Amino acid sequence: MNIIVCVKQVLDPEIPPAKFKIDPATKKVIPPPGVPPVISVFDERAVEAACRLKDKQGGKITVISLGAAQAAEVVKHTIAMGTDEGFVLQDEAFEDLDSFGIAYVLGKAIEKIGAYDLVLCGRQSADWGNGQVGSILAEIMGIPVVTLACDIEAADKKLKVKRIVKDGYEVLEAPMPSLITASSELGLPRLPAGMRIMIAARTQVPVWKAADIGAQGPELDKAKAHTEVTGLSVPSRKTECEMISGDSPGQAAENLAAKLAKLL
Amino acid sequence: MDNKGVLVCGEIVEGKLAPITIELLGVGRKLADELGEDLSALLMGGKAGGLGQEAIAYGADKVYIAEDSLLDSYNSDAYTQMAADLCQKELPSIVLLGHTDIGCDLAPRLNGRLGGGLAMDCLELSLDSAKMLVSTRPVFGGNAHATMVSKTARPQMATLRPKTVPPAKRDDSRKGEVIPVEGKLDPAALKVKVVERIKEEVEGVKLEDAEVVVSGGRGIGSAQSFEMLRELASVLGGAVGATRPACDEGWAPMTLQIGQTGKVVSPKLYIAVGLSGAIQHIGGCLGSKYIVAINNDKEANIFNVAHFGIVADYKEVLPALTAKFKELLSA
Numbered sequence: 001m002n003i004i005v006c007v008k009q010v011l012d013p014e015i016p017p018a019k020f021k022i023d024p025a026t027k028k029v030i031p032p033p034g035v036p037p038v039i040s041v042f043d044e045r046a047v048e049a050a051c052r053l054k055d056k057q058g059g060k061i062t063v064i065s066l067g068a069a070q071a072a073e074v075v076k077h078t079i080a081m082g083t084d085e086g087f088v089l090q091d092e093a094f095e096d097l098d099s100f101g102i103a104y105v106l107g108k109a110i111e112k113i114g115a116y117d118l119v120l121c122g123r124q125s126a127d128w129g130n131g132q133v134g135s136i137l138a139e140i141m142g143i144p145v146v147t148l149a150c151d152i153e154a155a156d157k158k159l160k161v162k163r164i165v166k167d168g169y170e171v172l173e174a175p176m177p178s179l180i181t182a183s184s185e186l187g188l189p190r191l192p193a194g195m196r197i198m199i200a201a202r203t204q205v206p207v208w209k210a211a212d213i214g215a216q217g218p219e220l221d222k223a224k225a226h227t228e229v230t231g232l233s234v235p236s237r238k239t240e241c242e243m244i245s246g247d248s249p250g251q252a253a254e255n256l257a258a259k260l261a262k263l264l
Numbered sequence: 265m266d267n268k269g270v271l272v273c274g275e276i277v278e279g280k281l282a283p284i285t286i287e288l289l290g291v292g293r294k295l296a297d298e299l300g301e302d303l304s305a306l307l308m309g310g311k312a313g314g315l316g317q318e319a320i321a322y323g324a325d326k327v328y329i330a331e332d333s334l335l336d337s338y339n340s341d342a343y344t345q346m347a348a349d350l351c352q353k354e355l356p357s358i359v360l361l362g363h364t365d366i367g368c369d370l371a372p373r374l375n376g377r378l379g380g381g382l383a384m385d386c387l388e389l390s391l392d393s394a395k396m397l398v399s400t401r402p403v404f405g406g407n408a409h410a411t412m413v414s415k416t417a418r419p420q421m422a423t424l425r426p427k428t429v430p431p432a433k434r435d436d437s438r439k440g441e442v443i444p445v446e447g448k449l450d451p452a453a454l455k456v457k458v459v460e461r462i463k464e465e466v467e468g469v470k471l472e473d474a475e476v477v478v479s480g481g482r483g484i485g486s487a488q489s490f491e492m493l494r495e496l497a498s499v500l501g502g503a504v505g506a507t508r509p510a511c512d513e514g515w516a517p518m519t520l521q522i523g524q525t526g527k528v529v530s531p532k533l534y535i536a537v538g539l540s541g542a543i544q545h546i547g548g549c550l551g552s553k554y555i556v557a558i559n560n561d562k563e564a565n566i567f568n569v570a571h572f573g574i575v576a577d578y579k580e581v582l583p584a585l586t587a588k589f590k591e592l593l594s595a
């Protein structure tokens with residue numbers, strides 16, 4: 001089974017809000033110094049889903065990441081988890097792409113990779129969190145899409161997908177190839193270990209430029225022009241927190257209950 | 265640009281217009297009036313026909329009814345096909361959906377097919393001086409808000425977060441047109457089959473409806489300790505919620521996750537226990553009237569959004585809190 005996973009490198013989403021800074025003029029986030037970027041959380045779970053399928057029926061997992069040259073780090077991280085190879089898509093022409101632009105470029109890279117049975121994405125990226133790229137990519141490639149998967153099985157050229165909904169789940173059957181987006185309910189990703197870490201460390205991740213995948217010219221310009229960010233701001237949130245104390249935590253709790261009972 | 269008018273993709277829940285649809289009709293009406301164009305709605309499903317007049321009462325000028333039985337419950341392929349066909353025929357300038365199970369799946373596919381510009385999970389929708397749709401949405405987990413515009417791509421699309429705008433006012437004297445959508449879906453075009461749907465019933469008060477939510481995080485430490493939260497919740501007639509790590513660990517069912525990628529709740533009282541207050545979590549509870557934090561780390565971010573706090577080990581706080589509430593509420 002040939003699986004392609006799209007992974008994005010993002011600013012560590014778990015930085016404390018106090019460290020989160022933006023430049024409103026350029027509408028960009030200023031990464032705090034010394035905080036290394038990470039693999040987007042749901043993409044790591046998509047990699048985990050791919051690895052589980054490979055554990056069961058073998059196959060090959062190819063990873064692609066569109067971003068800066070440092071995105072090689074997240075590709076290596078996935079290789080340490082169990083993927084086979086990966087590519088970084090980096091080009092000046094790829095800067096500031098919106099969801100359509102990203103989907104277009106990923107689609108071009110997938111065309112170049114060739115045969116596949118399954119494309120996996122995260123449900124949404126941990127930075128801009130659009131939750132669109134997977135579905136647009138599937139529409140561009142003309143393949144079926146199932147979003148929010150928490151379990152994927154493959155048998156007889158079919159994919160059985162458990163999909164999260166608000167009050168439970170659905171079980172769907174999709175043909176191959178299809179695109180599936182992974183949700184966190186899939187479960188925790190494996191920790192890289194042993195030999196795989198060494199293999200990953202030795203891996204050179206090739207960089208594909210716009211010309212290498214034919215993602216350029218008026219086609220790219222058109223793909224880029226769907227949405228534009230016109231403003232970025234940090235909402236102010238200031239709440240005065242009244243600290244409740246007492247001679248003991250238990251006493252504080254009783255004081256708190258008394259206070260709340262009056263407000264409810 | 266030939267695209268004109270605002271289209272709301274409606275949702276039907278238990279035979280009625282979903283609350284989000286009534287909210288969207290309200291926003292859609294405003295936008296359509298400012299544009300001087302029509303507001304239309306698309307209703308899909310076997311029982312949609314009966315709701316046409318209602319959508320008109322809530323503000324629609326035209327209601328398209330697609331009554332194919334393949335649309336009775338949400339099917340991604342079928343809904344995408346039907347909505348895309350209608351949009352390609354009617355060429356709306358703006359298409360609005362709810363940021364719900366259905367909208368989150370349908371909107372990006374529809375956008376992919378139509379080649380428009382889409383903003384997801386919007387908190388605000390307005391028009392700029394050029395009468396283009398300006399969508400405001402949280403980004404970076406809620407650390408920032410971005411505004412987005414689609415300068416040339418059409419339709420301009422957005423999903424609106426439920427409960428961010430008031431519902432449209434009903435006016436049964438309003439007049440409009442109910443238009444059956446012609447053309448049936450081709451079952452062969454439905455590539456993904458729905459095998460089954462499983463509802464996971466949660467006992468007690470539903471999280472979304474609860475007036476009190478007691479929410480636990482990684483600091484709770486075990487499934488067993490989560491029982492303490494259930495006790496407190498039951499004394500207060502409330503529901504239990506959880507952070508993602510607590511769900512990941514299996515201490516609470518996944519359906520109880522609150523936050524950016526879980527449920528959004530706005531109870532009167534939100535008691536956050538042993539959770540740090542990550543931005544992606546608090547996005548799901550900031551609408552609460554009172555937030556109470558119990559955490560043994562006084563630097564935890566949850567104290568920046570809480571109204572009341574206790575800095576202590578929750579194990580020493582919860583039993584006394586539960587007992588005191590029991591006493592006060594029985595009096």
Ligand SMILES: Cc1cc2nc3c(=O)[nH]c(=O)nc-3n(C[C@H](O)[C@H](O)[C@H](O)COP(=O)(O)OP(=O)(O)OC[C@H]3O[C@@H](n4cnc5c(N)ncnc54)[C@H](O)[C@@H]3O)c2cc1C
Pocket residue numbers: 013014041125126127129405480481482483484506507508509510521522523524525526527537538539540541542543544545548558559560561564576577578579
């Ligand atoms: C794109 C994206 C989407 C996400 N969506 C969600 C979401 O929808 N919902 C969600 O919850 N998370 C979400 N997350 C994860 C989120 O970023 C945080 O990782 C998560 O909310 C942290 O959970 P926590 O507070 O339980 O754990 P921690 O951050 O580990 O906090 C545990 C807290 O417990 C306290 N504690 C420990 N022991 C005790 C004790 N004995 N008594 C009292 N306090 C104690 C600690 O001081 C600490 O503050 C998302 C992340 C990303 C990147």
Ligand SMILES: Nc1ncnc2c1ncn2[C@@H]1O[C@H](COP(=O)(O)O)[C@@H](O)[C@H]1O
Pocket residue numbers: 006007008009040042043046064065066067099102106120121122123124125126128129130131132133134
């Ligand atoms: N720059 C990127 N490189 C690789 N994959 C991406 C990139 N951006 C988005 N994706 C994929 O698309 C998913 C949804 O992204 P988004 O629509 O931005 O929320 C992510 O979880 C990734 O799987």
